[in-house]
Amino acid sequence: MWKSLVLASSLSLPVSADPIDFATAKVFDLSHAYGPDTIFWPTSPIKFEHKELSYGETAGGYFYSAYSFCMPEHGGTHMDAPIHFYRGGDTVSDLALENLIMPAIVIDVRAQAEADRNFRLDVANIEAFEEVYGRIPSGSAVLLATGWDHFWPDVKAYMGDDSPGDASKLSFPSFGAEAISFLVKERGVKLIGIDTASIDYGKSKDFPVHQIVGRANIPALENLKSIDELPPKGATLIALPIKIKNGSGGPVRAVALVPGGAGK
Numbered sequence: 099m100w101k102s103l104v105l106a107s108s109l110s111l112p113v114s115a116d117p118i119d120f121a122t123a124k125v126f127d128l129s130h131a132y133g134p135d136t137i138f139w140p141t142s143p144i145k146f147e148h149k150e151l152s153y154g155e156t157a158g159g160y161f162y163s164a165y166s167f168c169m170p171e172h173g174g175t176h177m178d179a180p181i182h183f184y185r186g187g188d189t190v191s192d193l194a195l196e197n198l199i200m201p202a203i204v205i206d207v208r209a210q211a212e213a214d215r216n217f218r219l220d221v222a223n224i225e226a227f228e229e230v231y232g233r234i235p236s237g238s239a240v241l242l243a244t245g246w247d248h249f250w251p252d253v254k255a256y257m258g259d260d261s262p263g264d265a266s267k268l269s270f271p272s273f274g275a276e277a278i279s280f281l282v283k284e285r286g287v288k289l290i291g292i293d294t295a296s297i298d299y300g301k302s303k304d305f306p307v308h309q310i311v312g313r314a315n316i317p318a319l320e321n322l323k324s325i326d327e328l329p330p331k332g333a334t335l336i337a338l339p340i341k342i343k344n345g346s347g348g349p350v351r352a353v354a355l356v357p358g359g360a361g362k
């Protein structure tokens with residue numbers, strides 16, 4: 099049973115956010131489920147493995163089920179900790195909760211991505227967004243909605259290529275390096291996230307966006323879903339990764355709370 103809990107009072111959020119009324123807020127699930135069809139980077143040595151340890155009636159007369167799972171940190175809906183591309187950056191277990199719970203800005207580039215699957219967000223796109231919705235507040239998460247989650251789990255459509263072990267022919271939209279430098283330096287963004295496989299576009303060979311956010315000690319979310327259903331501003335993101343000691347990232351259950359159920 100949900101009561102009118104006030105989340106903002108129990109956390110020191112980086113920007114002033116209105117209290118969240120859990121009785122009326124709509125909750126969006128931003129994570130894909132892990133299973134046999136979970137998409138991993140083409141060079142990933144293994145995918146998601148889920149093995150049955152027990153399933154059925156026990157000698158004690160009660161039912162019991164349990165499984166083991168094994169997977170690379172970076173696959174499915176997951177978080178990149180800053181150390182992923184920056185030696186000395188925070189590991190996933192270092193990240194403070196204040197860096198995982200914050201107001202979210204959603205930039206919708208579905209039209210641009212549909213027209214060009216190699217689209218990269220640039221500073222002009224951010225300026226166009228701010229002209230309509232106002233300046234992106236310091237301490238926000240910026241989520242980029244490309245609509246790519248609707249291709250999931252079709253690897254060829256989602257990644258642009260499905261050659262096993264070969265990451266040289268990938269093609270999907272994402273952030274651009276100049277846009278990320280602007281968001282980090284000029285807007286004080288605390289987290290970025292996207293509904294494609296990477297915060298660098300598919301054709302990238304040197305992953306500048308990963309390097310920039312790593313250096314700035316900013317975590318990133320990849321393979322999100324349903325962010326195109328969120329309003330451009332007003333949502334609160336809660337993205338809690340599995341707390342792997344000294345991990346470079348890991349699976350995350352990400353949700354967004356939208357006051358009064360005001361989605362799109």
Ligand SMILES: [Zn+2]
Nearest residue numbers: 172177178347
């Ligand atoms: Zn990753």
